[in-house]
Amino acid sequence: MAITKRRKVADDKRVAPKSEENVYKNMQESQKNHLDEIVAAVSLTAPEKTPSQLTQTALFQPPREKLQLSEEKAKSYSSRHEYKKAIQELVRCVALTRICHGDAHWKLAEAHVNLARGYLQLKGLSLQAKQHAEKAKEILTNAVVPPYDDHAEVFKCSVELFHTLGKASLALQKFKEAAESLTKAETLSKELLQCGRISQEEWMEIQARTKLSFAQVYQGQKKSKEALPHYQEALAYMETSKGDKSLECLPVLKELAGVEQALGLHDASINHLLQAHLIILKRKPSPEEATLSALCVARAAVTSIAAGRPEHHDVAEQYFQKSMANFKDAEGMGKAKFLSIQDEYCRFLQVTGQEEKATSILRESLEGKVGVFGDLSPEVAETYRLLSGADLAQGNHSGAHKKLKKCLQIQTLLYGPQDKRTMATQQSMDVLFKVPEMAGKPRQPPKAKPACTSVAQHTAGKS
Numbered sequence: 001m002a003i004t005k006r007r008k009v010a011d012d013k014r015v016a017p018k019s020e021e022n023v024y025k026n027m028q029e030s031q032k033n034h035l036d037e038i039v040a041a042v043s044l045t046a047p048e049k050t051p052s053q054l055t056q057t058a059l060f061q062p063p064r065e066k067l068q069l070s071e072e073k074a075k076s077y078s079s080r081h082e083y084k085k086a087i088q089e090l091v092r093c094v095a096l097t098r099i100c101h102g103d104a105h106w107k108l109a110e111a112h113v114n115l116a117r118g119y120l121q122l123k124g125l126s127l128q129a130k131q132h133a134e135k136a137k138e139i140l141t142n143a144v145v146p147p148y149d150d151h152a153e154v155f156k157c158s159v160e161l162f163h164t165l166g167k168a169s170l171a172l173q174k175f176k177e178a179a180e181s182l183t184k185a186e187t188l189s190k191e192l193l194q195c196g197r198i199s200q201e202e203w204m205e206i207q208a209r210t211k212l213s214f215a216q217v218y219q220g221q222k223k224s225k226e227a228l229p230h231y232q233e234a235l236a237y238m239e240t241s242k243g244d245k246s247l248e249c250l251p252v253l254k255e256l257a258g259v260e261q262a263l264g265l266h267d268a269s270i271n272h273l274l275q276a277h278l279i280i281l282k283r284k285p286s287p288e289e290a291t292l293s294a295l296c297v298a299r300a301a302v303t304s305i306a307a308g309r310p311e312h313h314d315v316a317e318q319y320f321q322k323s324m325a326n327f328k329d330a331e332g333m334g335k336a337k338f339l340s341i342q343d344e345y346c347r348f349l350q351v352t353g354q355e356e357k358a359t360s361i362l363r364e365s366l367e368g369k370v371g372v373f374g375d376l377s378p379e380v381a382e383t384y385r386l387l388s389g390a391d392l393a394q395g396n397h398s399g400a401h402k403k404l405k406k407c408l409q410i411q412t413l414l415y416g417p418q419d420k421r422t423m424a425t426q427q428s429m430d431v432l433f434k435v436p437e438m439a440g441k442p443r444q445p446p447k448a449k450p451a452c453t454s455v456a457q458h459t460a461g462k463s
Contacts, residue, residue: 067096074114083121090115106143110157112136116164126171133165152197159188163210170217178217186210201241208237212252219255224262231256247283250276257300266304270315273297287326287334294323295341302348313352320345336372339365339379346386359390381410385425397432404429 070089077086090111097111112132119129140158166181189210193203215230235252242248253276260269277293285293301316324345327338342365349358366383373379388403408429411422 063096063099067093067100070096074118078118078121083118087115087118087122090118104139104143106140106151106154106157109136109139109143109161112139113157113161113164116168117160120164120167120171126168130165130168130172133161133168136161137165152192155188155192155197159185159192159206161185162188163206163213166213166217170213170220173220175217175221179214182210182213182217204237204241208234208241208252211237212255215255215259219259224259228256228259228263231259244275245279245282247279250279253279254296257296261300261303264307266300266307266309266312270297270300270304270312273300288337291323291326291337291341294319295344298323298345298348302351305352310352316348320348335368339369339372343379343382343386350386350390355390355393359387362387362390376410376413378414381407381414384410388428392432401429401432404432 070092074086074089074093077083077089094108094111094115097105097108101107113136116129116132116136119125119132136157140154140161143154162181162185166178166185169175169178169181185206189198189203189206192198193200198206211230211234215227215234218224218227218230231252235249235256238246238249238252253272257269257272257276260266260272273293273296277297280289280293298316298319301312301319304312305316320341324338324341327334327341330338342361346358346361349355349361362383366380366387369377369379369383384403384407388400388407391397391400391403404425408422408425411419411425415422417423417426
């Protein structure tokens with residue numbers, strides 16, 4: 001109630017842009033760094049311009065021209081994913097729209113909706129997004145723009161308002177509120193279509209976004225079965241309106257694949273990840289993007305194999321190889337990523353009964369891991385643990401013991417003897433000592449080698 005009263009008082013006094021700045025300051029107390037951006041955004045002073053340029057542009061440029069320029073800049077920054085800069089312009093748009101159209105015009109509501117959408121693009125600012133969406137709702141409720149029936153843009157603004165409010169509520173995990181707002185957006189868009197205020201193509205784009213948001217509401221509540229049909233509809237609308245190779249299909253494909261995997265629909269999950277992978281490859285991705293995309297396909301295939309679907313073995317093999325290819329001859333961080341994926345590939349080989357191949361790769365990788373991560377590192381310890389398991393599977397208990405002992409020594413130095421990883425390795429050694437072949441050998445505690453330098457180097461490398 002206090003916030004509403006302050007807003008009404010501000011509206012009655014027709015607050016100037018400088019007072020508008022104070023409203024945003026109060027709303028974002030916890031975002032000090034972000035406040036500096038907002039102050040810069042509403043300021044008429046552009047630091048990159050000379051005083052003479054400011055006199056001609058900032059001081060004498062009409063507000064409507066400034067507004068148009070800020071709107072164009074906001075769109076440009078958003079398209080380049082420079083969201084902080086985009087928000088600076090969107091804040092300026094709110095102030096300039098108030099100057100140009102007044103406090104009760106639907107254009108001001110639209111400016112607040114655009115700013116709310118900008119906040120949603122930055123993680124952790126969902127509350128600000130919700131506040132601006134609610135302010136837009138308040139303005140639209142009281143706005144009178146005759147002749148009202150001729151303003152299809154007002155209704156389109158209302159659709160965007162409720163969709164944005166739904167997304168903000170979803171981000172705040174207020175699922176009931178999110179569903180209510182999304183339902184209103186869907187209903188309004190259908191009415192606009194029936195009245196001929198929007199085209200079929202526009203309606204399908206709105207449907208795609210709304211269905212995706214509905215799916216995310218259900219998924220946020222861990223209701224995968226309810227989320228699935230909404231994801232499927234969202235993808236169908238997106239492919240119809242944008243094309244099945246559009247970048248906008250990517251988030252839908254990835255989220256849909258995750259839900260299908262959770263429901264055991266492994267064929268569909270892998271197919272949708274393959275579709276996403278092809279879309280990514282067509283836009284000439286970075287090695288990291290191409291690797292991660294291929295790795296997602298490989299992991300989905302591994303999950304399918306674990307669920308009793310061995311027919312996906314070749315897919316896993318193929319896409320593990322693709323994911324490693326980008327970093328095979330790399331150095332530094334690229335080499336580290338290659339070795340990490342290679343370890344994952346070796347675990348896949350062991351699970352699918354290819355222990356000999358996995359062991360060969362792990363042995364060859366050991367020297368490289370020591371060079372990249374250091375001889376006392378979690379990666380080297382894990383390699384010794386995997387090699388120990390391979391020796392044990394082949395009945396080489398002595399070799400398994402030696403490698404497990406090295407693993408235990410490294411873990412003791414890195415984590416301490418009471419860490420759960422160290423204790424698990426110690427338990428494995430205790431079990432191994434019960435094997436008849438090892439029973440006669442004396443037990444020796446792990447030697448704590450003086451290796452402060454190596455540990456410090458590894459820690460520094462990880463930070």
